[in-house]
Amino acid sequence: MSMKLLARSGLVRSQIAATAHTSPARRWGSSISQRPGSDSVRFPGAVNSKFTTDMTFLKASDLPAIPTYRVLDSDGELVDKTRPAPDVTDEEVLTWYKNMLSVSVMDVVMFEAQRQGRLSFYMVSAGEEGITVGSAAALTPDDVVFAQYREAGVFQQRGFTLKNFMSQLFANCNDTGRGRNMPVHYGQNYPRMHTISSPLATQIPQAAGAAYALKLQDLQNPNRDPRIVACYFGEGAASEGDFHAALNIAATRSCPVVFLCRNNGYAISTPTLEQYRGDGIASRGVGYGIDTIRVDGNDVFAVHEAMKEARRLALSDGGRPVLIEAMSYRVSHHSTSDDSFAYRARVEVEDWKRRDNPIIRLRKWLENQGLWNEEKEKETRDEMRKAVLKEFGEAEREKKPPLREAFRDVYEEITEEQREQMSELKRILETYPDEYDLRPYKDGAKGLD
Amino acid sequence: MAPLRAPLRCLAQTPRRFYSGAPTPSAKLNLPIDYKTTPILHHTSSSLSNTSEYPAAATTKRLNYFQAINSALRTALSTSEKVLLFGEDVAFGGVFRCSMDLQTEFGSDRVFNTPLTEQGIAGFAIGAAAEGMKPVAEIQFADYVFPAFDQIVNEAAKFRYREGGTGINVGGLVIRMPCGAVGHGALYHSQSPESLFAHVPGVRVVMPRSPSQAKGLLLASIFEHNDPVIFMEPKILYRAAVEHVPNEYYTIPLSKAEVIKPGKDLTIISYGQPLYMCSSAISAIEKTMPGVSVELIDLRTIYPWDRQTVLESVRKTGRAIVVHESMINYGVGAEVASTIQEGAFLRLEAPVKRVAGWSTHTGLSYEQFILPDVARIYDAIKQTLEY
Numbered sequence: 001m002s003m004k005l006l007a008r009s010g011l012v013r014s015q016i017a018a019t020a021h022t023s024p025a026r027r028w029g030s031s032i033s034q035r036p037g038s039d040s041v042r043f044p045g046a047v048n049s050k051f052t053t054d055m056t057f058l059k060a061s062d063l064p065a066i067p068t069y070r071v072l073d074s075d076g077e078l079v080d081k082t083r084p085a086p087d088v089t090d091e092e093v094l095t096w097y098k099n100m101l102s103v104s105v106m107d108v109v110m111f112e113a114q115r116q117g118r119l120s121f122y123m124v125s126a127g128e129e130g131i132t133v134g135s136a137a138a139l140t141p142d143d144v145v146f147a148q149y150r151e152a153g154v155f156q157q158r159g160f161t162l163k164n165f166m167s168q169l170f171a172n173c174n175d176t177g178r179g180r181n182m183p184v185h186y187g188q189n190y191p192r193m194h195t196i197s198s199p200l201a202t203q204i205p206q207a208a209g210a211a212y213a214l215k216l217q218d219l220q221n222p223n224r225d226p227r228i229v230a231c232y233f234g235e236g237a238a239s240e241g242d243f244h245a246a247l248n249i250a251a252t253r254s255c256p257v258v259f260l261c262r263n264n265g266y267a268i269s270t271p272t273l274e275q276y277r278g279d280g281i282a283s284r285g286v287g288y289g290i291d292t293i294r295v296d297g298n299d300v301f302a303v304h305e306a307m308k309e310a311r312r313l314a315l316s317d318g319g320r321p322v323l324i325e326a327m328s329y330r331v332s333h334h335s336t337s338d339d340s341f342a343y344r345a346r347v348e349v350e351d352w353k354r355r356d357n358p359i360i361r362l363r364k365w366l367e368n369q370g371l372w373n374e375e376k377e378k379e380t381r382d383e384m385r386k387a388v389l390k391e392f393g394e395a396e397r398e399k400k401p402p403l404r405e406a407f408r409d410v411y412e413e414i415t416e417e418q419r420e421q422m423s424e425l426k427r428i429l430e431t432y433p434d435e436y437d438l439r440p441y442k443d444g445a446k447g448l449d
Numbered sequence: 450m451a452p453l454r455a456p457l458r459c460l461a462q463t464p465r466r467f468y469s470g471a472p473t474p475s476a477k478l479n480l481p482i483d484y485k486t487t488p489i490l491h492h493t494s495s496s497l498s499n500t501s502e503y504p505a506a507a508t509t510k511r512l513n514y515f516q517a518i519n520s521a522l523r524t525a526l527s528t529s530e531k532v533l534l535f536g537e538d539v540a541f542g543g544v545f546r547c548s549m550d551l552q553t554e555f556g557s558d559r560v561f562n563t564p565l566t567e568q569g570i571a572g573f574a575i576g577a578a579a580e581g582m583k584p585v586a587e588i589q590f591a592d593y594v595f596p597a598f599d600q601i602v603n604e605a606a607k608f609r610y611r612e613g614g615t616g617i618n619v620g621g622l623v624i625r626m627p628c629g630a631v632g633h634g635a636l637y638h639s640q641s642p643e644s645l646f647a648h649v650p651g652v653r654v655v656m657p658r659s660p661s662q663a664k665g666l667l668l669a670s671i672f673e674h675n676d677p678v679i680f681m682e683p684k685i686l687y688r689a690a691v692e693h694v695p696n697e698y699y700t701i702p703l704s705k706a707e708v709i710k711p712g713k714d715l716t717i718i719s720y721g722q723p724l725y726m727c728s729s730a731i732s733a734i735e736k737t738m739p740g741v742s743v744e745l746i747d748l749r750t751i752y753p754w755d756r757q758t759v760l761e762s763v764r765k766t767g768r769a770i771v772v773h774e775s776m777i778n779y780g781v782g783a784e785v786a787s788t789i790q791e792g793a794f795l796r797l798e799a800p801v802k803r804v805a806g807w808s809t810h811t812g813l814s815y816e817q818f819i820l821p822d823v824a825r826i827y828d829a830i831k832q833t834l835e836y
Binding site for chain 1: 473475476477478479537538540541542544561562564565566567568569592593595596633634635636637638777778807808809810812813814815817818819822824825828
């Protein structure tokens with residue numbers, strides 16, 4: 001196997017200060033002066049940099065692009081015939097496949113449902129199911145996830161049920177978000193996946209802090225299995241200041257966190273060419289002194305192996321961050337509020353759909369192994385569709401939470417001011433009963449008591 | 450993949466529930482705003498030319514709010530080569546279509562996409578303004594302006610004060626952002642953070658109520674002031690509000706409120722989208738309480754604000770209500786009510802009331818109960834008149 005994470009020293013060994021992983025770079029604050037005849041820098045900001053008389057600017061364009069790790073080719077065959085088969089059981093792979101399929105079936109139903117006005121909003125993750133399912137499969141249930149909003153596959157793989165999905169999408173009284181969040185803002189306590197927040201990149205530094213908390217807790221309690229944080233975001237979000245803050249602070253505090261960037265080529269309408277000029281997001285990891293790899297996001301085995309190894313690295317030598325950049329193509333619109341054909345050609349999307357897709361690629365592999373066939377495919381899809389529609393119907397009929405949930409959880413306790421506002425709202429609802437439809441809400445106006 | 454429309458059609462036979470804010474069949478007050486008839490908008494070009502702020506004998510065109518912003522931006526870009534327009538997804542026309550066709554017309558040097566970084570957008574705009582350009586920066590949603598808060602509060606607002614004798618300032622800088630609730634935007638596509646900016650001396654905070662106001666106020670923000678402007682556009686109006694808008698260049702003064710409906714018994718002070726609800730509530734009350742007339746004032750600029758127009762009105766009517774969408778706590782209503790209390794105390798016949806969002810976040814399922822509606826404004830008018 002030739003999966004290789006870019007170590008700090010790997011990219012431009014001659015120019016970038018190389019420091020051993022086992023001992024964090026020491027800044028020699030007390031002896032910054034140059035020893036006579038020394039051939040390297042002892043400035044506090046750059047240790048072990050050699051002096052040179054050759055004035056050369058590093059040109060990003062001269063450096064080779066970071067390679068993309070791949071296990072399967074687009075026909076579902078091992079690229080490297082000499083390597084052992086992926087280290088997973090048939091049952092596991094079939095579970096991954098079904099999870100990817102289930103997200104994809106749900107996406108089609110819910111996208112259509114939004115178009116019919118049944119829910120206010122939806123975001124599909126078409127083309128990114130391999131990244132989310134493959135990476136989540138390498139986590140343990142005790143690991144903690146901070147996601148962005150296109151990671152339904154992570155939720156699916158970590159036990160979020162169809163009923164959980166539908167309850168959130170319809171903001172009903174079974175929704176753990178208490179009917180407060182826009183659709184696709186899922187959340188779960190265990191296995192922990194923090195509730196999605198719409199603002200971009202805010203979760204990335206939080207993931208670093210959470211990983212630091214896990215690291216300290218696991219040090220304080222050596223009997224428990226060590227945990228990591230997995231943090232997901234897109235290449236657009238990586239332009240936010242929070243991304244840069246996160247990688248730097250995670251590196252300096254040696255946090256056991258795996259940053260997983262889904263590079264799908266578009267941030268709403270903005271193509272990567274207008275998002276950055278460097279070599280993707282992976283090149284930035286190296287700059288922050290973080291072990292980094294780029295993988296083919298349409299290859300669930302490559303993603304899984306990279307995440308498994310990243311998790312191991314994140315927990316080695318007292319903890320350290322790792323960056324994975326998973327490449328894909330956003331075949332869908334950004335969301336139901338977006339029509340992407342206003343800024344990209346339909347043919348570009350059709351080309352991508354035809355060329356490659358994580359579900360089809362894994363299906364080919366499964367068929368090559370004799371684990372799957374057209375009949376199973378049809379049967380499974382039918383079952384999934386039925387299951388989605390059943391939960392859809394039940395969730396849609398379910399009541400919304402009581403109105404007090406509009407005020408609860410702002411603070412731990414409802415404030416005196418809020419209590420007065422709730423009484424005033426109740427008075428309004430009772431004075432003008434014709435003006436409000438309280439039937440969808442559990443307990444009607446009494447829900448404010 | 451097989452189409453899924455068929456099974457969904459079966460589901461469609463189950464009782465259909467709207468996800469948010471549907472009016473009840475019995476409602477008389479909380480009806481959807483009828484933007485086709487509301488007196489807030491200029492439905493004819495003659496009603497527009499009766500208003501002194503618009504150019505006399507202007508040719509007009511019916512535009513919605515995003516088209517009016519687009520028209521203002523086009524006018525600005527062709528008026529001065531110093532004007533720049535940028536932000537996330539601006540190149541293809543913007544997610545709300547405000548910058549449609551402008552990159553094609555004015556080129557990608559002056560109209561362009563930025564990477565996804567609000568702090569970068571704001572800081573970039575401040576730097577460009579400090580060196581003599583007139584940057585119009587777009588933040589995609591007001592909810593996402595907070596990474597730029599440092600640049601706005603510590604830099605844009607303090608720039609002239611800090612530079613002092615160098616005379617350098619960031620005049621011409623405008624940061625536009627869609628704001629406000631639409632009924633299903635929940636926590637992060639609904640906020641109206643005007644009071645956070647209004648707390649900071651040094652930036653002007655503007656929120657136009659209609660297409661023709663938006664064009665005049667935006668052009669004034671770009672060309673007629675040397676102060677940085679936070680320009681907030683209630684996004685629910687982008688498509689809903691349509692009216693006659695002058696085709697040419699014109700400006701509407703900043704920091705000047707407008708009495709949009711005269712009255713003698715009570716003054717309502719508001720701005721942005723709630724003005725339409727105030728107008729509905731006023732016509733309902735004037736029907737149920739014959740003889741009563743209510744004055745409606747649009748602040749237009751939230752800070753520095755036109756205190757004299759408000760005080761003059763309340764000294765006349767003796768009663769006042771402030772209405773806004775964002776949370777009541779430490780909101781614009783508190784500032785206006787306290788100024789009225791100080792400046793018109795002896796004329797007051799009832800406490801100044803505030804109708805505003807409750808002190809919570811905009812939970813998806815509860816938006817219509819959290820934000821002001823016509824019934825709550827109607828009730829407040831009644832209580833204030835009967836005090």
